[in-house]
Structures are given as structure tokens and as C-alpha cells.
Amino acid sequence: MAEPRANPRVNPWPGLLRLGFLLLLGLLFLMPYIWMISASLKPLDEIFRASLNLLPETGGTLRNYARVFEKVPVLQYLWNGVVVCAGILFFQLLFAVPAGYALAKLHFPGRDWLFGAVMLGLLVPYHVPALPLYVGFSWLGWLNTYAALITPSVISVFAIFLFRQFFKSLPDELIHAARIDGMNELSIVWRVILPNALPAATAFAIFSVVAHWNDLFWPLIVVTGAERATPALGVLTFRSDEAGDDFGALMAASVIMTTPLVLAFLLAQRRFVEGIATTGLKG
Amino acid sequence: MSEAATLPRARSGASGEAMAAALLCLPAMLAYLLLLLLPTAAAVLLAFTDYELGAPSLRWIGLENFQELTEDRGFLVSLRNTIIYVGIVAPASIVGALALALMIEAATRGKALFRAVFFLPVVSLPVAMATAWQYLLHPTIGPLNAFLAQMGIAGPAWLTSSDTVLLSLAFIGIWEAIGFNLVLFLAGLTAIPRELHQAAEVDGVKSAWERFRLVTWPLLGPTTLFVVTITMIRSVRVFDSVAVLTQGGPNRASEVLLYTMYTEGFTFFRLGYSAAITLVFLVIVLALMLLQTRVLDKRVHYG
Amino acid sequence: MTGIVINGVHKRFGNFEALRGVSLNVAAGEFLALVGPSGCGKTTLMRVVAGIERHDTGDITIGGRSVGGLRAADRDIAMVFQSYALYPHLTVAQNIAVPLTMRRLSTAQRLPLLGRFWPGSGAARNAIVRDAKQAAESLGLGSMLDRRPAQLSGGQRQRVALARAIVRSPKAFLMDEPLSNLDAALRVQTRREIVDIHRRVGATTLYVTHDQSEALTMADRVAVMLAGEILQVDTPARIYTDPADLRVATFIGSPRINTLAAEVTPGGMVLVAGEAVGLHAPGATGAATLALRPEDVRPEPRGPLEVVAEYIEFLGESTLLHSRHPRLGTAITLRLPPGDAAPEGPFRVGFAPRRALLFDGNGKRQPMHVTEAAHV
Numbered sequence: 001m002a003e004p005r006a007n008p009r010v011n012p013w014p015g016l017l018r019l020g021f022l023l024l025l026g027l028l029f030l031m032p033y034i035w036m037i038s039a040s041l042k043p044l045d046e047i048f049r050a051s052l053n054l055l056p057e058t059g060g061t062l063r064n065y066a067r068v069f070e071k072v073p074v075l076q077y078l079w080n081g082v083v084v085c086a087g088i089l090f091f092q093l094l095f096a097v098p099a100g101y102a103l104a105k106l107h108f109p110g111r112d113w114l115f116g117a118v119m120l121g122l123l124v125p126y127h128v129p130a131l132p133l134y135v136g137f138s139w140l141g142w143l144n145t146y147a148a149l150i151t152p153s154v155i156s157v158f159a160i161f162l163f164r165q166f167f168k169s170l171p172d173e174l175i176h177a178a179r180i181d182g183m184n185e186l187s188i189v190w191r192v193i194l195p196n197a198l199p200a201a202t203a204f205a206i207f208s209v210v211a212h213w214n215d216l217f218w219p220l221i222v223v224t225g226a227e228r229a230t231p232a233l234g235v236l237t238f239r240s241d242e243a244g245d246d247f248g249a250l251m252a253a254s255v256i257m258t259t260p261l262v263l264a265f266l267l268a269q270r271r272f273v274e275g276i277a278t279t280g281l282k283g
Numbered sequence: 284m285s286e287a288a289t290l291p292r293a294r295s296g297a298s299g300e301a302m303a304a305a306l307l308c309l310p311a312m313l314a315y316l317l318l319l320l321l322p323t324a325a326a327v328l329l330a331f332t333d334y335e336l337g338a339p340s341l342r343w344i345g346l347e348n349f350q351e352l353t354e355d356r357g358f359l360v361s362l363r364n365t366i367i368y369v370g371i372v373a374p375a376s377i378v379g380a381l382a383l384a385l386m387i388e389a390a391t392r393g394k395a396l397f398r399a400v401f402f403l404p405v406v407s408l409p410v411a412m413a414t415a416w417q418y419l420l421h422p423t424i425g426p427l428n429a430f431l432a433q434m435g436i437a438g439p440a441w442l443t444s445s446d447t448v449l450l451s452l453a454f455i456g457i458w459e460a461i462g463f464n465l466v467l468f469l470a471g472l473t474a475i476p477r478e479l480h481q482a483a484e485v486d487g488v489k490s491a492w493e494r495f496r497l498v499t500w501p502l503l504g505p506t507t508l509f510v511v512t513i514t515m516i517r518s519v520r521v522f523d524s525v526a527v528l529t530q531g532g533p534n535r536a537s538e539v540l541l542y543t544m545y546t547e548g549f550t551f552f553r554l555g556y557s558a559a560i561t562l563v564f565l566v567i568v569l570a571l572m573l574l575q576t577r578v579l580d581k582r583v584h585y586g
Numbered sequence: 587m588t589g590i591v592i593n594g595v596h597k598r599f600g601n602f603e604a605l606r607g608v609s610l611n612v613a614a615g616e617f618l619a620l621v622g623p624s625g626c627g628k629t630t631l632m633r634v635v636a637g638i639e640r641h642d643t644g645d646i647t648i649g650g651r652s653v654g655g656l657r658a659a660d661r662d663i664a665m666v667f668q669s670y671a672l673y674p675h676l677t678v679a680q681n682i683a684v685p686l687t688m689r690r691l692s693t694a695q696r697l698p699l700l701g702r703f704w705p706g707s708g709a710a711r712n713a714i715v716r717d718a719k720q721a722a723e724s725l726g727l728g729s730m731l732d733r734r735p736a737q738l739s740g741g742q743r744q745r746v747a748l749a750r751a752i753v754r755s756p757k758a759f760l761m762d763e764p765l766s767n768l769d770a771a772l773r774v775q776t777r778r779e780i781v782d783i784h785r786r787v788g789a790t791t792l793y794v795t796h797d798q799s800e801a802l803t804m805a806d807r808v809a810v811m812l813a814g815e816i817l818q819v820d821t822p823a824r825i826y827t828d829p830a831d832l833r834v835a836t837f838i839g840s841p842r843i844n845t846l847a848a849e850v851t852p853g854g855m856v857l858v859a860g861e862a863v864g865l866h867a868p869g870a871t872g873a874a875t876l877a878l879r880p881e882d883v884r885p886e887p888r889g890p891l892e893v894v895a896e897y898i899e900f901l902g903e904s905t906l907l908h909s910r911h912p913r914l915g916t917a918i919t920l921r922l923p924p925g926d927a928a929p930e931g932p933f934r935v936g937f938a939p940r941r942a943l944l945f946d947g948n949g950k951r952q953p954m955h956v957t958e959a960a961h962v
Contacts, residue, residue: 015390019390019392022386022390022397026400029400029403032416032419032458035415035418035419036414047424050423050428052426094310096311098310099310099311101307102304102308106300106303108300109301111304114308123572124319124323124568125516125564125568128323128562129322129325130326131322154314155314160311184303185299185300186306210405214407214409216410217522217541220526231408232408232409232410235411239527247424250414250418251418254411257411261406261407261408262407269395269399270395272402272406276405276466277466277469
């Protein structure tokens with residue numbers, strides 16, 4: 001905590017002012033959400049009347065949502081989002097955890113070079129390889145597939161870096177004891193390392209899922225049409241289709257697509273925040 | 284070297300360990316090669332060609348793409364807009380997040396609540412929230428202008444007027460970025476040992492500003508460095524809000540680097556040219572990171 | 587000029603009462619060690635005196651001035667923290683100078699870049715540098731003035747913390763377990779240095795530690811604290827030989843004092859395991875505890891207590907013989923002088939009767955005298 005509470009005759013005003021200011025700012029910050037939900041529950045004519053009423057006049061309507069579900073393959077989009085994020089995370093962990101362990105605890109020729117390559121990879125934003133990857137996938141006929149959505153992200157140098165840092169902080173004795181017990185390297189990874197990797201894996205998982213659920217750039221490039229569209233792309237498509245007329249449905253669609261992660265965040269706040277903080281501070 | 288200092292090696296000695304390491308790293312290294320190294324190299328090479336999607340062949344044209352870039356007014360506007368955008372979003376979201384972090388840290392109650400509120404945009408679908416902002420900022424049906432109208436002010440067309448569009452996008456960018464930086468600053472603040480604050484108090488430090496100067500700011504150094512680096516890089520990558528809300532308009536007033544790269548590549552299919560833009564983007568990112576690590580890192584880590 | 591007067595201080599954290607009506611007087615210029623096990627409240631008391639923690643009720647006076655309403659910065663005290671709390675980005679010289687710059691320079695003179703040019707700033711700063719240098723040199727830090735804490739050893743950092751404390755000549759010094767982060771050899775050496783500084787500077791010092799030998803060797807007086815209360819305040823010698831409470835007797839002294847379940851007959855005779863031990867306690871009856879320091883117990887062929895030897899610890903300057911009373915089951919430790927043979931198996935022990943301590947059923951010390959049938 002920042003301030004030592006030394007003065008018995010504490011002046012309550014600064015604290016109250018601060019609280020008030022934070023509340024006001026917080027409220028302003030939530031405006032997009034508040035208005036988004038509010039508009040999603042209002043009938044179109046009310047929206048176009050530009051009233052400042054937050055609450056819909058006639059008790060609100062769920063028609064907007066109904067229209068969204070009619071016109072937009074909402075469940076398909078959400079499902080795609082789940083498949084893509086889960087797939088990406090699975091492969092990211094599959095590749096990064098063993099590699100991170102090897103870089104952290106094993107000694108072999110070329111280790112430092114390899115780690116250097118990993119660090120270099122951290123410098124390159126994913127937009128750079130995007131173009132050639134697109135060409136490659138196009139040539140393979142993989143456009144509009146889960147494979148195209150998942151594959152480029154399975155290599156996460158950030159994950160390798162994170163796990164390497166994390167494993168470095170694991171005591172060597174753990175592994176030496178396992179070796180003395182007769183385990184070979186692969187069983188050590190499976191039985192000793194993986195269970196201990198859980199905290200770092202959770203932190204990274206949050207980071208990865210948030211990044212890929214929200215990603216627009218890559219799905220925009222490799223996917224056309226609704227079948228493989230992720231939630232981000234889905235909203236964009238709906239928006240361009242509607243040409244901005246059906247605001248109510250657009251707001252409803254936005255609410256629907258945003259809700260999963262927001263809900264997950266509100267339920268597991270501490271995990272999210274710790275995840276971002278630890279990946280951030282280690283990175 | 285005594286017996287005790289020799290650590291038990293892997294089964295069958297060092298070569299066994301190397302074998303195991305190779306096996307463990309193989310999938311990652313293959314993926315790295317195929318999905319990162321080769322495509323990046325290809326992108327760099329493409330920048331020097333005139334490749335267009337669907338064209339049967341490509342020609343090496345050396346620096347012609349870059350030459351064209353320096354004369355392309357659209358690209359120059361895009362570059363300028365990106366710099367302005369970063370110039371607004373980065374400082375505002377860093378200073379704002381620090382101020383918020385200090386206030387929340389000093390608050391006696393509701394810390395988790397405030398943290399959650401400001402962090403919400405980070406986990407929200409940017410496309411969806413951009414759409415919500417579009418509604419909020421709508422010139423005729425948006426609540427903001429309706430509110431201003433009530434006070435007798437005629438609000439501008441925030442997102443459709445070339446005077447205000449970049450500013451509005453920057454404002455949305457700040458809104459999106461502050462929560463992330465806030466969490467990082469909060470983590471940094473709680474890592475400062477309590478005893479240091481107490482020692483400062485005993486030493487005679489009375490005002491909050493003096494305590495900030497003596498204890499908080501110096502010890503936040505590494506965190507601040509990280510936040511600055513991350514924020515600048517994240518804001519250079521602005522794309523979603525432009526793609527959703529303005530498509531670079533009106534009249535390229537909100538055209539940004541990545542969006543230009545996207546349109547050149549996938550609307551005009553000039554992949555070589557787009558790759559050249561990508562290269563410029565990469566150079567900017569690298570330069571930012573280099574600047575940060577070289578200039579600031581030394582001054583910041585006290586061991 | 588008075589030292590530190592603590593009167594009836596209460597402090598609770600939620601449901602936990604950390605300080606239960608603590609009263610303590612530290613005389614002007616005195617070195618008082620506040621000692622007790624972890625969690626007894628000694629650090630809380632120190633924090634309350636320093637002003638970095640607020641107490642609920644009671645008053646505190648430092649140097650004749652009531653400080654209850656004052657914040658720590660206004661109490662004119664200096665504190666040495668367990669972790670030293672040095673500013674990592676400042677050099678040794680700058681660290682030591684902080685208390686001076688905070689108090690001697692006005693806010694304007696302290697401004698980041700302009701402060702240097704403010705009138706009077708130059709002279710004041712020169713004086714500060716001089717005084718800081720002097721404090722540093724008095725602690726042997728003269729050659730390290732430009733180093734940062736990260737480049738110093740633990741012992742050196744500790745001295746910087748001490749220098750920062752003495753540089754201002756405050757009304758009182760508060761030290762919160764300053765030696766606990768040092769290794770054993772360094773600890774013993776630094777003890778002497780701290781006592782020497784105290785002799786030189788002569789300021790009122792309140793020193794908190796959990797190490798009872800530290801308290802005994804360093805302090806003018808020792809205050810033993812347990813569970814939020816002060817049990818006894820006395821000179822080290824009297825705390826050791828004349829503890830007022832069983833808890834004080836068991837906390838002070840290493841190895842731990844021997845405690846035997848005893849009984850006082852209505853006639854005042856003290857019995858252990860049913861046998862008279864040659865002591866008479868007129869004021870007590872019923873269940874009691876007889877306490878004997880290991881160095882006061884000797885093998886004695888016709889002594890009042892029977893024991894069975896278990897194992898010995900050879901310390902060099904003495905030998906600890908650990909034994910057990912067969913019927914009571916209690917452990918009894920004897921400290922034998924070097925060269926004395928340690929008996930094995932069952933044997934009898936006696937003790938110096940005037941050094942024996944008796945505590946009643948509530949742990950309060952009861953006077954005793956030696957009966958005619960005393961032996962030894």
C-alpha cells in the first residue's frame with residue numbers, strides 16, 4: 001500500500017474526492033457498453049430519435065436480438081471462435097512448453113543461438129509474414145479453412161520465451177532428483193515439467209485467447225463468407241451487409257459477440273489481471 | 284572441482300541430453316521455420332518485386348517499390364496519420380494509466396472494481412466496441428451529440444469529418460489502451476516495498492509529490508519502460524477501428540500504415556508493393572524497440 | 587529532557603489485539619531492547635512510536651513532546667528498518683543525505699532542476715554534503731560514497747542505513763531487527779558497532795529484536811514482550827536472574843531454563859515428584875513450577891532430584907548434558923564446565939538453592955528461602 005496512515009486526524013476530503021473522481025471516470029469509461037446495451041434493446045424508431053434515455057421507452061424489445069439470430073449465423077461465429085482459439089492454444093502449448101523447457105534446463109550445442117532466434121522472433125509483428133502466408137495458403141487451397149485460421153499462430157515465440165523464463169525459475173533439484181530416479185528426458189517433461197507449468201500456462205492461455213478471439217486482421221485476410229468467420233469478422237461482415245441501417249441489430253450483434261470474453265473476465269478477474277501482469281512483467 | 288559440484292547428467296550423458304533437447308525443440312523449430320522465418324524472409328524479398336496476386340510471374344525490381352512509396356501521397360499521408368495517432372495515443376494512455384494507477388492504489392476501497400472497469404476494453408471485441416463507438420459518436424442519432432445539443436453545442440460529425448476523424452480514432456485508441464497499461468502499472472506499484480515508503484516518511488518526506496519523486500517514480504522505472512515500449516508498438520499496429528469505422532476515409536484522413544498495407548495487398552492485389560509497406564512498418568517497430576532498450580534501459584535498472 | 591514515554595497504548599487489527607495497553611519508559615539516552623517471539627507485537631509497537639502506524643488509544647511522548655497527532659515526518663525520529671530500505675537509485679552519499687535535504691531545504695530549493703539555483707540553496711547543499719560525508723566516514727563508508735546499494739554487501743548496506751539514521755541527530759532512534767539479515771559472524775561484530783555508536787551519539791534508542799542474546803548483550807535495559815503485553819522491564823542481569831514471570835524465564839537464556847512441575851504443601855514446603863528439595867515458599871500453595879538454569883544444576887550424589895542421562899552436546903567451553911527425570915518425564919539440561927566428566931545412566935543432581943526460581947500456578951514469581959535441611 002502506498003501511504004503510511006500516520007496522521008490520526010486524517011482529512012477525509014482527498015480520499016472522497018479521489019473516490020468521486022474515479023467513480024465519474026469509471027462511469028464515463030463504461031459509456032460505450034451502457035449505450036451499446038441500451039440501443040440493442042430499443043426499437044429502431046426510438047434509436048433514430050436520438051433520445052438521451054438510457055432505458056428503452058416501451059419496456060424494451062428483444063426484436064433486435066431476434067433479427068440478429070435470424071440474419072446472422074451467431075452460433076456458427078461463436079463456435080468458430082471457440083475452435084480457432086482452442087486449436088491455437090493447444091498447439092501453442094504443445095510446441096512451446098517442451099521447447100521452453102529445453103532452452104531453460106537442458107544443455108546442448110546451439111542453445112544460445114536458438115534462444116537468440118526466439119528473441120528475434122519477438123521483434124517481428126505477425127503482420128509481416130501475413131502476406132506470404134496468405135499466398136502460401138492460397139496456393140495450398142487452404143483459404144477459408146480452420147487450418148488457415150489456426151496454423152500461422154501455432155508458433156508463438158512469446159510463449160516459448162515465457163515458458164523458458166518460467167522454467168528457469170524452477171529449481172534444478174527437481175529435475176536432478178527425477179534423473180536420479182531413473183526417468184528419461186521425455187518422462188521428465190511429461191511427469192515433472194508439465195504439472196509444474198500450470199501457472200505459466202494459465203497466464204499465457206488468457207493472453208492467447210484474448211488476442212485471438214479479438215483478432216480481425218488475419219481472419220479478414222484468409223476468410224470470406226460466413227462459414228469460417230470468427231466473431232470479429234462476423235461483426236464486420238454484418239455491419240457492411242447492413243450498411244449501417246439496422247443499428248439495433250448491429251448493437252445486439254456486438255453485445256452477443258463481446259459477451260463471452262467479458263463474462264469470462266468478470267468471473268475470473270484475478271486470473272486475467274495476474275495473467276496480463278505476469279506475462280507483461282516477465283516480457 | 285569437488286564431487287558435490289558435479290550435477291547428475293541425463294541418461295547416457297551429454298549426448299542423450301542433446302538428443303532429448305532436439306526432440307523437444309523440433310516441432311517448435313519446424314513451425315518457426317515454416318511459419319515465421321521463411322514467410323518473413325519472403326515478405327522482405329517480395330518488397331523488392333512487382334508481384335501481383337494472380338500474376339503468372341514476378342520480376343525483381345530492386346528499390347522501385349520504395350521509390351514509389353516516397354512519391355505516393357497516399358502512403359505519406361498514411362505514415363503521417365500513424366505518427367500523429369501514436370503521438371496522441373501513446374503519451375495519453377501512458378500518463379493516464381499512471382495517474383489512474385496511483386489513484387486506485389491510494390484508494391481504500393473498490394480497487395478491484397475500478398481495475399475491472401478500466402480493463403474491460405482490453406478483453407472486449409475491438410470490432411464490436413468500435414461499432415458501439417460509432418453509435419455513440421454518430422452525428423445525428425448518437426448520444427454524445429444529443430447531449431451536446433442539449434447544452435446548445437452543435438457536435439461535429441466525429442467520425443465522418445476529416446477534421447475530427449483522427450482525433451476520434453485516437454480517443455477510442457486511448458480508451459482501448461489505458462486498461463492494459465493500468466494493470467501493468469498497478470503491478471509495478473504493488474511491487475514497491477512498503478518499507479521504502481515508510482523510510483521516506485521517517486526521513487521527512489511529507490507531500491505525495493515528493494514521495495512520488497523519491498520512491499515511486501524511480502522504482503517504477505522498469506515497469507514504465509515496458510509500458511512505453513508496449514504501448515508504442517501496440518498503437519503503431521492500429522487497424523481494427525479504421526477497418527470497421529472509416530476505411531481510411533474521409534479522403535484518407537484516417538488512413539493508417541497497416542490499413543494501407545492491407546488495401547494495397549488485398550484490395551488492389553499489389554502484393555509486392557504491400558510487402559514494401561510491411562517492411563517500412565517492420566523497420567519502424569524495430570527502431571522503436573531499439574530506441575527504448577538502448578536509451579532508456581540503462582537508466583532504469585538498478586539491480 | 588525525557589526519552590520516550592509510551593502510556594497505555596492499544597492497537598487492534600480487525601479482531602486481533604496486537605497491543606493490549608502497553609506502557610513503557612525509555613529514559614533519555616538509554617538503549618532499551620524490546621525483545622519477544624515473532625508475533626508478540628514488538629514491531630507494531632515500534633511502528634506506532636515511529637508514527638507509520640496509528641494507535642487506537644493511549645499516548646506517546648518523544649523528547650517531552652506528545653506526538654500522538656503528528657505524522658512520522660514530524661516526530662523527529664530516525665528508524666533503521668530490517669530490510670534497510672535504502673533508495674536503490676541513489677548513491678550512498680545521496681541516501682545518507684535524504685533526511686537532511688528533506689528538512690533543511692525548502693520545497694522550492696528541492697525542485698528538480700531549478701532548485702539548485704534558488705537563493706540559499708547552494709550553501710545549504712554544501713552543508714548537507716559535508717554532514718552526510720561526516721556521518722558516512724564515522725561508519726567507515728568514506729570510500730563508497732558514490733556506489734549504489736546494489737553494489738554493496740549486506741553489512742555495508744546496514745551501515746548506510748545506520749548512517750542515514752544518525753546524520754540528523756534526532757530525538758530518538760528506532761531500530762527494527764537491523765541485524766537479522768546478516769550472517770552470524772557479521773551480526774556479532776555489528777552489535778558492538780551499534781553499541782559504540784550509541785555511546786558516541788548518546789541518543790535515546792529503542793531496539794527491537796527476537797534474539798534474546800542480542801538484547802542481553804547490547805541493552806542498558808531489556809523489555810520482554812509477549813502477546814501484546816510487556817511482561818518485565820529490567821537490566822539484563824536482573825531479567826536473567828530475577829524474572830518476574832515464568833514466560834520471561836523461559837524466553838530469556840540459552841539453552842532454555844529447566845522447568846519442573848512442583849507442588850507447594852500447605853506448610854510451604856516445595857516438593858518435586860513428591861520429594862522435598864530443601865526450599866520453602868511461604869506465599870504459595872498448590873501447583874507450581876520450579877525453574878533452574880542449566881548452569882546452576884550439578885551432578886550431586888545425594889542431590890534432591892534423580893535423572894537419567896540421555897545425550898551430550900560438546901560446545902568446547904562447556905558441555906550440555908541432556909537428561910530426563912524418570913518419573914516426571916521432564917527434560918533437564920545441565921551445563922558442565924570444561925573438563926568435567928559427564929555421568930552416564932541414572933544419577934542424582936543438586937542445584938544452587940539461592941538461584942532456584944519458583945513460579946506459582948499463574949506463572950508469577952514467588953519468593954523462596956532455603957530450609958534447614960538444605961544441603962549442597
